Amino acid sequence: MSVRITQSMLSERFLADYQAALRRIARAEEQLATGRKVVRPSDDPVIALRALRTESLLRDIAQFRRNADYARSFLDAQERSLAEGEDLLKRVRELLVQGSNTALSREARDAVASELRAVREQFAAVANTNLGGRYVFSGEATTEPAYGPAGLLDTPPAQRPLVAVLSPGVSLPLGVTAVELFRPLPGGEDLFRFLERAEDVVRTGGDVNAVLGDFEGFENNWLRRHTYVGSLQNRLELMAARLDDQAVSGERLLSETADTDLAEAVTRLTTAQNVYQAALGVGARILLPSLADFLR
Structure with missing residues (x-):
């Protein structure tokens, strides 16, 4: 049985990936700004408890x-x-x-x-x-x-x-x-x-x-x-x-438990930004046909 992939499904998937990419960027920037691997307990409960x-x-x-x-x-x-x-x-x-x-x-x-x-x-x-x-x-x-x-x-x-x-x-x-x-x-x-x-x-x-x-x-x-x-x-x-x-x-x-490795954090931030830019490019191609169709 085949599943029909609708434009709405593609858009929702794009938005989910887009939000995930933004969260990764935000977390990487937070780690660089605070110098901490775990800013809040929900980031990593095990490391947070050990640090506390x-x-x-x-x-x-x-x-x-x-x-x-x-x-x-x-x-x-x-x-x-x-x-x-x-x-x-x-x-x-x-x-x-x-x-x-x-x-x-x-x-x-x-x-x-x-x-x-x-x-x-x-x-x-x-x-x-x-x-x-x-x-x-x-x-x-x-x-x-x-x-x-x-x-x-x-x-x-x-x-x-x-x-x-x-x-x-x-x-x-x-x-x-x-x-x-x-x-x-x-x-x-x-x-x-x-x-x-x-x-x-x-x-x-x-x-x-x-x-x-x-x-x-x-x-x-x-x-x-x-x-x-x-x-x-x-x-x-x-x-x-x-x-x-x-x-x-x-x-x-x-x-060792809580401090951010700066080189690793910069690498993660760069990777997250690249993923974010790629997601934007994919999103533009996904959303453009729908917009063009609407204009016609």
Whole structure:
């Protein structure tokens, strides 16, 4: 059974091919303009989904890298303060050794005691080290100074160090708290009270050697906490380097998945334009007889 091909059928076929050619040109131009293989999910759902997942991963990595940058600043601030504190501790030892000399005059003892008080005030500044409006030794209570008129801040939040989340399920403590740093033994004497006591002992000519023995605990604790912060800085750099590598790999994967190959896109556009021009030529030959017949 033969099928009669009418002029209307030819015209409809031409219009369908014409529209398809226009769509191919539009898509090729869109890919060149945006630099993306897939402009909308309907273009290629599989590639679109893969690109969305990669972009989501890259956003997470970017946030983790910001967390790492803040953690680096936070730990650096603590490290500088800990180094300053070590210098102050050395001065305290020198003053205590000086004050242990029983031959000192009353005026000399007063001078040593006054300097111990000045060192205690410097330690208060160390405890209240501030980074962008946040107290770095106040644990989770970053808006409250670690040391004030009431003494050392030892509320539960102040005893919990901040943590930085650096990947799913992986976090890094942001250094030490003032409670850990200034109070070697839980519930024991803190460094500020010790310095008050040392000042009184020196001023009154008491047993400074006994005070020196107690001082070693504060020295050792400070050095141990300083070493711990240094180890956290090293861990952070390793984690940050891993995040940098992941970001580079993710960007490369996203580029391979979603970015347009310019040479290939230009070729597709040229081909689509040639097909479009050919379709116009065919259409002119299809439509012309009908128009001529109509004119006759």
